[in-house]
Amino acid sequence: MIANESLHRAVRPYGLEQPRYAGKGSSSLNAGFISGSPRFNYGADNYKIPADVIATREQLREVAGRHGVDLRTAALQFSAAADVASAPVVGAGSAGQIVEDYTSMQTRTPVDFWAELKAEGLIYAQAPTPNGVTCEHRAAGGGNPLENFPFQ
Template sequence: MNAPEPILKAIEVADVDICLFARQYSLIDHAFAVETVFPAVREKGVSFVMGSSLNAGFISGSPRFNYGADNYKIPADVIAKREQLRQVAGRHGVDLRTAALQFSAAADVASALVVGAGSARQIVEDYTSMQTKTPADFWAELKAEGLIHAQASTPRT
């Protein structure tokens, strides 16, 4: 689903085991998921295949944000947040793309991660990103700076 509301409705009226959770859980946008969606699916025993960890490539430098007809109209606050995330990542020697993939996969309700790849090189990069150790201090600084929700799961180091 590209919006959380249909997922919340589906788990209310059906016996759902797993859903695709696209666009709503990334380093850029995740507070509603942490505060509202995740508690609801935990209660129902639902897990997610996490999609769009990179916000359609935006986190890794694409000139678009998410998917849709207006995805090239990127809000200024989204651009500013990506820059703040880049600055913290730079201080810790962390690749922001790697951090974004690891962040989405770290959610306790995540069963799998879907990452697009346009080449064999990108598949290798995705694999490498998931094998890379990201310092605990990096995640702690993101939380201290308010760049990620205080209750968001982060990768174990």
């Protein structure tokens, strides 16, 4: 969810109207950082978190709080929203985390939440976001679960 503009630009080159490949979202939670872990992404120095990254997470939490949204849930849904993503990939340290991840993908996240994140510059203004429907609803049409998911 953090640094999403550069990722969006990398997978959506100018002029590409239809996706030509499907990708897996990696580090949907920035290695757990979004959900509160004391590390950001991966690597030997992932515990050295820049102050601006911590500030961004706090801003994301504030917006999420105003809308009654769990930030971890929003990050998982955000990583699945792009039509070039085939699935978010999340690690789980327990069976309970698997249930939490599943539940997150069934939860409705208000469209106004995504609009505020874009208006505040916290996510890339052109990034696709879930449009107030659950991933369960999206998959109800059968076939590719991304076919029936309305994006903003």
